[in-house]
Amino acid sequence: MKEFLYLIQLLTGKQNATKQLSENNELQGIRFALKLAVNGPLNHLNEHSKTTLIEAYQKLSDFLSGQRVTTSKGAIAITDHPEAADWTKLRLAEKLIVSFFLLFMIK
Structure with a gap:
């Protein structure tokens, strides 16, 4: 229970830290590019x-380490906005949690 409460606090903190990027309509373009990355x-x-998996992991690793990556809508780096790193990691965590949850629900 203690670990669960810690995770909730961490999630809430990240959500608060990325409020501007999450809610500002003028930043919709950068949010979309970050999602694509x-x-x-x-x-x-x-x-x-195996090759496709290695390329996918490498591209994600490059992006998370601050390198500029190319998406279908252009190039983006996690350093393009001050909140981009936290926002991206939060979205990545949410996506992975949902994927794992669905995987275990199916089995």
Whole structure:
């Protein structure tokens, strides 16, 4: 229970830390680009090709380490906005949690 409460506090803290990026309509373009940078590689993780998996992990690793990556809408780096790193990691965590939850619900 203690660990669960810690995770809730951590989640709330990250949500508060990324409020401007999450809610400002003028930043919708950067939010979309950040989602593409994360979702693109994650969508390939279910493929069985070793090369595709390695490329997906490498692209995600490059992006999370601050390198500029190319998406279908252009190039983006996690350093393009002060809240981008926390916002991206929060979205990535949410996506992985949902994926794992669905995986265990199916089995």
